[in-house]
Amino acid sequence: MTTATPDFSKIPRERLPELLRTMPKTELHLHIEGSLEPELIFQLAQRNGVKLAYPSVEALRKAYAFTDLQSFLDIYYAGASVLLKEEDFFDMAMAYFRRAKADNVVHAELFFDPQTHTERGVSFETVVKGLTRACETAKRELGVSSLLIMCFLRHLSEEAAFATLEDALPWRSHFVGVGLDSGERGNPPEKFARVYAKCRELGLRLVAHAGEEGPAEYIWNALDVLKVERIDHGVRCVEDPKLVQRLAAEQVPLTVCPLSNVKLCVFKTLDQHNLASLLDAGLCVTVNSDDPAYFGGYINQNFLETFDSLPALGAREAYQLALNSIDASFAPAVDKQAWRQQLAGVFS
Numbered sequence: 001m002t003t004a005t006p007d008f009s010k011i012p013r014e015r016l017p018e019l020l021r022t023m024p025k026t027e028l029h030l031h032i033e034g035s036l037e038p039e040l041i042f043q044l045a046q047r048n049g050v051k052l053a054y055p056s057v058e059a060l061r062k063a064y065a066f067t068d069l070q071s072f073l074d075i076y077y078a079g080a081s082v083l084l085k086e087e088d089f090f091d092m093a094m095a096y097f098r099r100a101k102a103d104n105v106v107h108a109e110l111f112f113d114p115q116t117h118t119e120r121g122v123s124f125e126t127v128v129k130g131l132t133r134a135c136e137t138a139k140r141e142l143g144v145s146s147l148l149i150m151c152f153l154r155h156l157s158e159e160a161a162f163a164t165l166e167d168a169l170p171w172r173s174h175f176v177g178v179g180l181d182s183g184e185r186g187n188p189p190e191k192f193a194r195v196y197a198k199c200r201e202l203g204l205r206l207v208a209h210a211g212e213e214g215p216a217e218y219i220w221n222a223l224d225v226l227k228v229e230r231i232d233h234g235v236r237c238v239e240d241p242k243l244v245q246r247l248a249a250e251q252v253p254l255t256v257c258p259l260s261n262v263k264l265c266v267f268k269t270l271d272q273h274n275l276a277s278l279l280d281a282g283l284c285v286t287v288n289s290d291d292p293a294y295f296g297g298y299i300n301q302n303f304l305e306t307f308d309s310l311p312a313l314g315a316r317e318a319y320q321l322a323l324n325s326i327d328a329s330f331a332p333a334v335d336k337q338a339w340r341q342q343l344a345g346v347f348s
């Protein structure tokens with residue numbers, strides 16, 4: 001069944017903030033470790049007897065002034081050091097789900113970084129059990145559905161990625177797919193060609209960060225070598241018109257994270273962000289928060305600030321972005337159809 005497109009000409013611009021807040025949306029690019037707020041970092045540090053390098057929540061928050069991806073990753077991995085027990089992963093994910101619910105997120109696909117934890121002696125089992133229990137609780141108590149995507153850290157070796165996959169196999173039914181994150185420059189997708197080939201054989205869904213700090217070539221190789229279904233970020237695709245044509249023709253979803261891009265200096269300011277031109281070029285763009293505790297806001301904050309900064313974005317684009325997020329998700333078709341109807345209802 002198809003859903004009728006709303007008549008956008010009848011929607012006054014004043015309604016835009018309310019529409020952005022209330023429209024049903026999915027979040028497809030969210031690192032659960034990046035939702036760890038400074039207050040929770042301190043709470044968990046105390047609960048687990050972990051010593052932090054900062055004396056207070058305020059001092060930690062003050063350190064969130066990043067110059068590039070690596071400067072963020074250093075502090076992000078340090079923040080994750082307070083996560084030791086299943087309960088910690090559960091509490092972290094539930095805090096995210098409550099925020100997501102408030103932003104009318106109907107479905108979220110959560111990245112998690114097992115290597116960040118197994119390297120510190122925290123077992124894969126502890127991580128996956130805590131997160132899974134949160135996903136089940138979020139569905140039951142908040143009505144938010146979710147899926148987990150296991151990410152490989154690309155600054156580590158192919159061998160380490162294979163070992164992680166081996167660790168994960170007993171928990172195969174707990175995650176829907178795999179992703180690739182961490183420092184992009186110098187760690188091209190090809191480095192993980194064999195790991196992704198194995199994941200494909202296992203029937204896992206495939207995504208990868210590409211074209212955040214890395215060149216357009218990394219996006220080509222994520223598509224052609226890793227055979228991913230979605231590109232995380234992908235904003236540097238504009239440097240290659242042939243690539244833009246391909247992404248549009250194949251409707252490859254891009255999970256774009258506007259506030260993240262500004263915080264990590266991919267764009268100087270939000271009004272210089274290329275999200276509106278990517279949409280205008282016919283690409284399947286979605287809006288996401290990436291690491292909301294570090295980048296200044298959750299998904300609705302990303303929508304509100306981006307629409308405030310880019311005058312080309314109006315009700316039509318808000319609807320398209322929400323629809324793209326539903327279409328691009330790995331959720332069951334019946335759920336997607338119900339969310340499309342709900343979305344049309346908000347805009348009618």
Ligand SMILES: Nc1ncnc2[nH]cnc12
Pocket residue numbers: 031034069076181182183184209212260290291
């Ligand atoms: N924006 C990002 N890029 C790459 N790796 C990440 N890990 C967490 N956030 C990330």
Ligand SMILES: [Zn+2]
Pocket residue numbers: 029031181209232290
């Ligand atoms: Zn990311």
